[in-house]
Amino acid sequence: MMQSAIPVAEQPVGRSLARPVYQLRNVSKSYGFGKIRALDPVDLDLRQGSFSSVIGPSGCGKSTLLKIMAGVTPPTTGSVILEGKPVLGARREIGMMYQQATLFPWLTAIDNVLLPISIRDGKAAANDRRSEAQALLELVGLKGFDKVYPRQLSGGMAQRTSICRMLITEPQVLLLDEPFSALDELARDFMNIELQRICLSRNATAFLITHSIPEAVLLSDVVYIMSPRPGKFLEAVPIELPRPRTLEMMTAPEFGDYVRYIRSRLDEGAVTA
Amino acid sequence: MKTVTTDTGPQALGRPITVEPGTFPETIWSEQVAWIDRVPRVVAMAALLFLVLFLWWAVHHFEVVSRIILPSPAEVGRDIVVVGTNILSGGYMLAALWMTTKEVLWGFAFAIAIGFSLGVLVGETSFGERAVLPYLVAIDTMPKVAFAPLFLAWLGFGIASKVALAAFIATFPIVVGTAAGLHAADENARMLFRTLGASRWQTLVRMKIPTGLPQIFTGLKIGAVGVMAGAITAEFLGGGKGFGELIRVAASQLQTPRVFSLILYLSVLGFLLFWSVILIERRLVFWHRSSVTGIDDRR
Ligand SMILES: Nc1ncnc2c1ncn2[C@@H]1O[C@H](COP(=O)(O)OP(=O)(O)O)[C@@H](O)[C@H]1O
Ligand SMILES: [Mg+2]
Numbered sequence A: 001m002m003q004s005a006i007p008v009a010e011q012p013v014g015r016s017l018a019r020p021v022y023q024l025r026n027v028s029k030s031y032g033f034g035k036i037r038a039l040d041p042v043d044l045d046l047r048q049g050s051f052s053s054v055i056g057p058s059g060c061g062k063s064t065l066l067k068i069m070a071g072v073t074p075p076t077t078g079s080v081i082l083e084g085k086p087v088l089g090a091r092r093e094i095g096m097m098y099q100q101a102t103l104f105p106w107l108t109a110i111d112n113v114l115l116p117i118s119i120r121d122g123k124a125a126a127n128d129r130r131s132e133a134q135a136l137l138e139l140v141g142l143k144g145f146d147k148v149y150p151r152q153l154s155g156g157m158a159q160r161t162s163i164c165r166m167l168i169t170e171p172q173v174l175l176l177d178e179p180f181s182a183l184d185e186l187a188r189d190f191m192n193i194e195l196q197r198i199c200l201s202r203n204a205t206a207f208l209i210t211h212s213i214p215e216a217v218l219l220s221d222v223v224y225i226m227s228p229r230p231g232k233f234l235e236a237v238p239i240e241l242p243r244p245r246t247l248e249m250m251t252a253p254e255f256g257d258y259v260r261y262i263r264s265r266l267d268e269g270a271v272t273a
Numbered sequence B: 001m002k003t004v005t006t007d008t009g010p011q012a013l014g015r016p017i018t019v020e021p022g023t024f025p026e027t028i029w030s031e032q033v034a035w036i037d038r039v040p041r042v043v044a045m046a047a048l049l050f051l052v053l054f055l056w057w058a059v060h061h062f063e064v065v066s067r068i069i070l071p072s073p074a075e076v077g078r079d080i081v082v083v084g085t086n087i088l089s090g091g092y093m094l095a096a097l098w099m100t101t102k103e104v105l106w107g108f109a110f111a112i113a114i115g116f117s118l119g120v121l122v123g124e125t126s127f128g129e130r131a132v133l134p135y136l137v138a139i140d141t142m143p144k145v146a147f148a149p150l151f152l153a154w155l156g157f158g159i160a161s162k163v164a165l166a167a168f169i170a171t172f173p174i175v176v177g178t179a180a181g182l183h184a185a186d187e188n189a190r191m192l193f194r195t196l197g198a199s200r201w202q203t204l205v206r207m208k209i210p211t212g213l214p215q216i217f218t219g220l221k222i223g224a225v226g227v228m229a230g231a232i233t234a235e236f237l238g239g240g241k242g243f244g245e246l247i248r249v250a251a252s253q254l255q256t257p258r259v260f261s262l263i264l265y266l267s268v269l270g271f272l273l274f275w276s277v278i279l280i281e282r283r284l285v286f287w288h289r290s291s292v293t294g295i296d297d298r299r
Helices: A062-069 A109-121 A123-128 A130-139 A155-167 A185-202 A213-219 A247-251 A253-272 B041-061 B073-088 B092-124 B126-140 B144-155 B159-182 B187-195 B200-238 B243-252 B256-284
Strands: A020-031 A036-047 A051-055 A077-082 A094-097 A173-177 A205-210 A222-226 A233-238
Touching: A020 A062, A020 A205, A036 A062, A036 A077, A036 A205, A036 A233, A051 A213, A062 A077, A062 A173, A062 A205, A094 A155, A094 B187, A109 A123, A109 A130, A109 A155, A123 A130, A130 A155, A155 A185, A185 A213, A205 A213, A213 A247, A213 A253, A222 A253, A233 A253, A247 A253, B041 B073, B073 B092, B073 B256, B092 B126, B092 B159, B092 B200, B092 B243, B092 B256, B126 B159, B144 B159, B144 B200, B159 B200, B187 B200, B200 B243, B200 B256, B243 B256
Parallel strands: A051 A205, A051 A222, A094 A173, A173 A205
Antiparallel strands: A020 A036, A020 A077, A222 A233
16 A cells, blocks of 8 residues: 655645644555555644645545544554644544534523433533533524533534534534535535634644635635545645735635635546546 | 735725615515415314315215224214213223223333343444344244233233233334334444543443433333334233223124124224323423424424
């Protein structure tokens, strides 16, 4: 198997001094006793407070990579280091979000938000954090919805509740697997700006999987481009747009340049792979 | 939201909406609903009951079948009053009803305990799924009533053999419902619990069992029906002091009105059992669509 030749991404000026939080070396994954190569070896450094996105065709192993990083699935080769310690299972530093909100219908919105605390530290601890959960729901515009059951929430509201569930544990690292791709475009833009605000205010490190090139450009310091299955990292594209990013920037010529460039590289990857 | 920016600043691209002038007739109309779907529930139920009673009366009146085989609705009605009076005044029929009730409740309790435990074993462990499930499926395909003589031989003609057959019949749907329910949780929910570092026990109790409650209750409802059938079958075959025995004796004496009225009271017992399961389901599974009527009522 060929080693990934892509060097660790150049970080934009100002963030390049931040220390790496997540370090992946030679991480690969095969399923079915080596028959299905889901992910070719990946090397990656995520720096403190950075926002990185991965974009690539479906089935190229993005979710697999995220599951390995989260300590949910063991890698076939390589090592994953978080905060200097190897990831060998669930870690408290990590918060995760998926395409589906995955709220539990028998819990009210606020109890869904408090679920991670209640699992990790018990129901008493969860009760102590109730006002905090309330504040988080208010932050995402769900004031007064705390006692509502998930089936009364719209898709966007459910996804916002699941953001709160991720944030309640105060994770230093956010692993996001197409979190907003089930939302309509207006809701998605809104959520993206929210997500940026949250990451900037907490100096959290974020790693986002997405199918949307504009979304990746809007949010990221670096966009990683992946090849079709078995996925490998083809290239890192540093996005040197000022922060905080705004939706208006999406109409700027530089923004369009990034989008076009990434699209062309993805198309090339699809042809050469 | 996105504005096109030119050298001279944002520029409006839209224009007001205009339509051709003129007046049109109002087009208010309502959806057609067939008359049979518009009948109120109470009326529909009463009408159907009346129709069945009328047919019954007609068959009896014109002696389509022998009057010994099919008594008239009025005869059955009179006997319902007789049996009801006996039960309400604490007569021997109340004792028989209470005996059958005890068999059913004990049978159901054992079925729930055994069925739920086996269901968790099969649904949660791969040992259960690989080793236990095939045997359960094999036994489940057998006609379980055929085991009744065995239970009578082993446990005698008292209450124990009736409880055993009732429990035996009701256990399997509960096992299947529980095992299926534990598999109902989706990949994302499992992953969420894993990223939270939840223990196996926490995952089972806080996620898999609640997610599976609709299936578990489906199993319980099928079991509630089976437990009645099991108790009565055992009474038919093994005598005793229950309602099934009263039915058997009445039938052997060709007292068909009595048979009909006893069956009616027995069905009240079955209905109460079924309905209490539904009431508990509504409390616990309030978040699920099917919990309102007991059937999935999405059209
Ligand atoms: N548990 C699994 N067992 C076998 N194959 C899997 C499993 N999970 C994913 N795969 C395969 O690995 C490849 C990558 O999947 P995934 O990481 O979900 O891709 P992506 O998220 O980029 O769409 C796919 O071809 C998929 O079929
Ligand atoms: Mg995926």
